[in-house]
Amino acid sequence: MHGFANPARFLRIARWLMPLCMGIGVVAATLALYWGLFRAPPERLQGETVRIVFLHVPAAWLGMAGWMGIAAASFTELVWRHPLAGIAARGCAVPGAVFTAVCLITGSLWGRPAWGTWWVWDGRLTSMLVLLFLYFGWMALSQASEASAGGHTRAPAIFGLVGAVNIPIIHYSVIWWNSQHQPPSITMGKSAMDGAFLWPLLAATLGFTLIFAGVVLARMRAILADQQAEARLRRKAMSEAAF
Amino acid sequence: MAVKAKHQRLVLLLVALVVLIGAGLLAAWALRNQASYFYVPNEIVADPPAPDRAVRLGGMVEKGSLKTEADGVTIAFIVEDGKARVPVTFQGIVPSLFVEGSGVVAEGRMGKDGTFVADNLLAKHDENYVPREMQEMTAAQADRVVAETQ
Numbered sequence: 001m002h003g004f005a006n007p008a009r010f011l012r013i014a015r016w017l018m019p020l021c022m023g024i025g026v027v028a029a030t031l032a033l034y035w036g037l038f039r040a041p042p043e044r045l046q047g048e049t050v051r052i053v054f055l056h057v058p059a060a061w062l063g064m065a066g067w068m069g070i071a072a073a074s075f076t077e078l079v080w081r082h083p084l085a086g087i088a089a090r091g092c093a094v095p096g097a098v099f100t101a102v103c104l105i106t107g108s109l110w111g112r113p114a115w116g117t118w119w120v121w122d123g124r125l126t127s128m129l130v131l132l133f134l135y136f137g138w139m140a141l142s143q144a145s146e147a148s149a150g151g152h153t154r155a156p157a158i159f160g161l162v163g164a165v166n167i168p169i170i171h172y173s174v175i176w177w178n179s180q181h182q183p184p185s186i187t188m189g190k191s192a193m194d195g196a197f198l199w200p201l202l203a204a205t206l207g208f209t210l211i212f213a214g215v216v217l218a219r220m221r222a223i224l225a226d227q228q229a230e231a232r233l234r235r236k237a238m239s240e241a242a243f
Numbered sequence: 244m245a246v247k248a249k250h251q252r253l254v255l256l257l258v259a260l261v262v263l264i265g266a267g268l269l270a271a272w273a274l275r276n277q278a279s280y281f282y283v284p285n286e287i288v289a290d291p292p293a294p295d296r297a298v299r300l301g302g303m304v305e306k307g308s309l310k311t312e313a314d315g316v317t318i319a320f321i322v323e324d325g326k327a328r329v330p331v332t333f334q335g336i337v338p339s340l341f342v343e344g345s346g347v348v349a350e351g352r353m354g355k356d357g358t359f360v361a362d363n364l365l366a367k368h369d370e371n372y373v374p375r376e377m378q379e380m381t382a383a384q385a386d387r388v389v390a391e392t393q
Contacts, residue, residue: 041374045340078256123278178282184370192369192372
């Protein structure tokens with residue numbers, strides 16, 4: 001754990017891990033989407049519209065996983081003050097928000113043919129929309145605290161932990177409350193989804209997760225490079241001022 | 244000394260997390276009725292809403308209950324949840340997933356005669372995803388395939 005917190009060692013690992021995640025992720029996601037969109041059979045009731053599941057479910061998972069990443073990094077930041085933790089949280093925010101938005105958009109496009117409506121205010125849809133707004137709020141707070149003196153990351157870390165309360169609410173919203181959205185098809189070791197849909201869905205989830213990991217690593221490298229460049233500029237300005 | 248501060252933060256944060264999760268669960272528990280998107284037939288029958296109040300009724304469309312009335316545009320069916328049954332009428336276009344034996348959410352009002360008059364129907368699909376070809380199998384064949392996937 002402490003070993004990974006060293007930025008120099010992190011950069012050495014990220015240099016080869018990032019393209020590896022991206023490469024395998026793009027290949028897996030492309031193959032899985034081809035499988036799901038062109039090879040999987042139409043569903044009994046929904047027909048062809050079922051195919052949107054292969055984008056919707058990975059996006060939903062990564063929207064939630066992104067915030068779980070922010071929460072885990074925030075916890076590490078608050079307890080151990082690792083220099084990389086705040087950077088990891090910032091790396092998760094944008095891809096997490098993008099996947100949450102993709103989940104909401106594909107869900108809306110799916111809802112029209114399947115349910116007969118673009119949007120309803122049921123527990124699942126509302127809590128997922130709240131997650132998107134939490135991402136926006138977190139990014140604004142993170143930027144504001146970075147701009148303030150010393151680049152404090154304490155406030156976004158606390159926000160990241162408090163916001164994590166929404167994640168179990170999203171997950172259990174369809175179990176606790178009657179909702180328009182279906183209950184989960186895949187639970188611990190069980191699937192109400194036939195293999196013809198399940199396997200391409202799992203492949204797409206794996207592929208998009210690897211892409212997500214690659215994007216987070218790339219963003220962390222960019223943030224570290226930014227900080228190094230800024231520190232170098234500051235040193236230069238100081239030494240010039242000394243003359 | 245540094246180790247101590249670190250442990251103190253860890254304990255403090257864990258306590259804060261437990262309190263936070265507890266508060267979240269309590270709030271969700273308090274919301275458990277209010278946050279439901281619709282009433283099920285059992286709730287409608289046990290405690291009928293005022294006739295003019297807009298409510299949503301959700302449940303399964305009872306098999307064999309769907310029929311078109313004499314005027315040719317009104318459909319009538321029964322929504323059930325295994326405990327109670329509520330007759331529903333509706334005029335308009337139904338979503339393509341609206342079929343007998345499947346889930347439905349009806350928006351409308353309870354009529355005085357105990358019939359729910361719907362203004363809008365939303366189909367609700369369940370967690371089961373089955374390829375179309377399997378529909379043509381016999382029930383035993385399909386059950387075997389489903390058993391294999393589980």
